[in-house]
Amino acid sequence: MVKKTLIPIGPYHPLQEEPELFKLYCEGEIVKDIKWETGYNHRGIEQLSEKKTFDQSFFLVERVCGICSTSHPFAFANAVEEAGNIEITNRAKYIRSIVGELERIHSHLLWVGLAGHFLGYNTVFMWAWKYREPILDLFEMISGNRNSYAMFKVGGVRRDIENNKIPKIKETLDKFKKKNDLLVGAVMDDPVIHARTKGVGILTKQDIIDYAAVGPTARASGVAIDVRKDDPYAAYPLVNWKVITAEKGDVFAKAEVRLLEMYESISIIEQCLEGLKKEKEGEIEVKVKNIAAGWGTGHAEAPRGEVFHYVLTDGSNSPARHKIRAPSYTNIATFKKSCIGQTISDATISLAAVDPCYCCTERMAVAYDWKTGERILNGNELIALSAEKTSKLKNK
Amino acid sequence: MNTDDILNSVKNKFSADVLDVFKKSETRAIITIKPESILPVAEYVYKDLELRFIIATANHTRKGFEILYHFTKDSIGSIVNLHVVLPVEKPEIESLSNMFSATNWIEREMHELYGIVFKNHPEPEKLISEGNWAEGVYPYRREFK
Numbered sequence: 001m002v003k004k005t006l007i008p009i010g011p012y013h014p015l016q017e018e019p020e021l022f023k024l025y026c027e028g029e030i031v032k033d034i035k036w037e038t039g040y041n042h043r044g045i046e047q048l049s050e051k052k053t054f055d056q057s058f059f060l061v062e063r064v065c066g067i068c069s070t071s072h073p074f075a076f077a078n079a080v081e082e083a084g085n086i087e088i089t090n091r092a093k094y095i096r097s098i099v100g101e102l103e104r105i106h107s108h109l110l111w112v113g114l115a116g117h118f119l120g121y122n123t124v125f126m127w128a129w130k131y132r133e134p135i136l137d138l139f140e141m142i143s144g145n146r147n148s149y150a151m152f153k154v155g156g157v158r159r160d161i162e163n164n165k166i167p168k169i170k171e172t173l174d175k176f177k178k179k180n181d182l183l184v185g186a187v188m189d190d191p192v193i194h195a196r197t198k199g200v201g202i203l204t205k206q207d208i209i210d211y212a213a214v215g216p217t218a219r220a221s222g223v224a225i226d227v228r229k230d231d232p233y234a235a236y237p238l239v240n241w242k243v244i245t246a247e248k249g250d251v252f253a254k255a256e257v258r259l260l261e262m263y264e265s266i267s268i269i270e271q272c273l274e275g276l277k278k279e280k281e282g283e284i285e286v287k288v289k290n291i292a293a294g295w296g297t298g299h300a301e302a303p304r305g306e307v308f309h310y311v312l313t314d315g316s317n318s319p320a321r322h323k324i325r326a327p328s329y330t331n332i333a334t335f336k337k338s339c340i341g342q343t344i345s346d347a348t349i350s351l352a353a354v355d356p357c358y359c360c361t362e363r364m365a366v367a368y369d370w371k372t373g374e375r376i377l378n379g380n381e382l383i384a385l386s387a388e389k390t391s392k393l394k395n396k
Numbered sequence: 397m398n399t400d401d402i403l404n405s406v407k408n409k410f411s412a413d414v415l416d417v418f419k420k421s422e423t424r425a426i427i428t429i430k431p432e433s434i435l436p437v438a439e440y441v442y443k444d445l446e447l448r449f450i451i452a453t454a455n456h457t458r459k460g461f462e463i464l465y466h467f468t469k470d471s472i473g474s475i476v477n478l479h480v481v482l483p484v485e486k487p488e489i490e491s492l493s494n495m496f497s498a499t500n501w502i503e504r505e506m507h508e509l510y511g512i513v514f515k516n517h518p519e520p521e522k523l524i525s526e527g528n529w530a531e532g533v534y535p536y537r538r539e540f541k
Contacts, residue, residue, distance in 0.1 A: 038524055039523065039525060039528065042524050044535070082424070209448070210496050210498065211496075211497050212449045212450070225448070230472075231468075294420075297466065299450070308450050308451055310453050310464065312455065321453065323451065323453035333498075333500065
């Protein structure tokens with residue numbers, strides 16, 4: 001009889017940026033079941049927000065997630081502006097979309113780098129993170145911060161992107177596009193990466209609908225949902241772009257969607273920069289006196305999928321109830337489908353494929369013996385196992 | 397299909413269960429229903445009208461525990477919310493997680509934060525409060541003077 005093993009990943013693990021515990025129950029090499037423990041990072045942000053004014057809450061929701069720190073203010077702004085019936089200026093719309101798309105580029109690069117690392121491709125890791133740097137420098141130029149940009153407020157944005165900054169942004173994007181061609185070629189044409197990611201961690205269309213998964217996870221399985229297209233906000237209805245989808249639903253399809261999405265993001269930013277030139281400098285906000293009692297539901301397409309905010313207002317200057325749903329909250333639950341039946345060495349990349357974000361949802365991996373509960377592998381060993389499989393394929 | 401079509405079809409099919417329909421804008425609406433009808437109404441909205449479940453929001457108000465189930469029809473960008481009010485003395489409602497997995501986590505979270513009981517939940521284990529929260533304390537409940 002095959003011995004059954006439990007592999008814990010987390011709560012603190014290099015596979016994950018934040019704490020969460022995954023338990024992989026294995027029979028031989030095959031993952032038979034997966035369970036997780038969350039809650040290590042529960043910060044009570046929804047309730048904290050009720051104690052703050054709308055303007056202060058932007059700084060709070062910005063800290064829900066460190067990587068996509070604009071997606072939550074984006075959705076929150078959409079929700080509050082819907083509740084208060086506020087229409088913002090075109091210049092503010094363009095600036096919001098530029099910041100949102102720059103963030104998508106840097107977040108996807110971060111994922112590509114980490115995915116490369118998990119597969120034992122540290123060159124991809126180093127390239128992706130190197131090319132990400134100039135994008136972060138752009139953020140510093142625009143907002144003064146490389147992360148947590150504090151750009152959004154009710155009725156517009158806090159800082160303008162002056163017209164004299166446009167050439168610098170364009171130049172950086174042009175350079176990045178060439179580097180990205182290299183990166184995309186390195187990932188899409190590599191036979192070993194194909195062997196490691198194709199047919200691994202498959203999610204079917206039905207799985208996506210059942211778990212209500214969103215973002216690149218859904219789009220890689222042929223479910224073409226994207227809030228930017230479906231319920232347009234900011235400058236997205238003013239520019240031309242297309243929703244990238246793939247059909248296979250495996251890890252490779254998810255990588256493909258993310259890599260090709262970066263080109264769409266560059267195109268959106270370029271069109272927004274052209275739009276900015278037509279608008280008057282400085283018209284970045286409308287005065288908001290008060291938010292009437294009511295409610296607003298705002299969503300925004302973050303790099304990982306739809307971020308949803310529900311805001312109940314009572315006529316005061318703070319939310320009466322504020323609900324936040326990050327995309328990883330629904331995407332992480334799909335592990336039940338994508339990891340079960342995989343080998344342990346493929347489990348790491350299957351877990352990483354949805355780009356799970358714990359500060360948003362809360363996460364980690366280790367292996368236990370199925371019967372005795374004895375600890376077998378830790379996270380480093382799991383990554384080493386994955387890298388070993390890649391090097392074996394390379395040597396073939 | 398537009399938001400009106402969704403609202404009308406729910407109203408017509410469940411005339412005895414729908415208490416109120418409020419259309420806020422072309423793409424936003426709330427349908428208040430009786431708590432005991434949540435299962436058939438949600439099933440109709442999810443399976444027949446093919447709306448995607450986003451998340452549910454619980455709130456403790458003077459009326460009791462209110463739950464908003466946020467659904468969206470992506471093709472028309474419409475968000476339709478199913479609204480129920482549960483009495484504070486006995487906050488119980490049927491779980492939707494046997495129908496689709498998307499509500500599995502949020503129902504457990506609402507139970508831990510508000511003490512709302514979701515009957516027949518397929519996995520009634522703790523989600524966020526495992527091992528480090530006091531039993532029987534529901535941190536998001538409010539006190540009204």
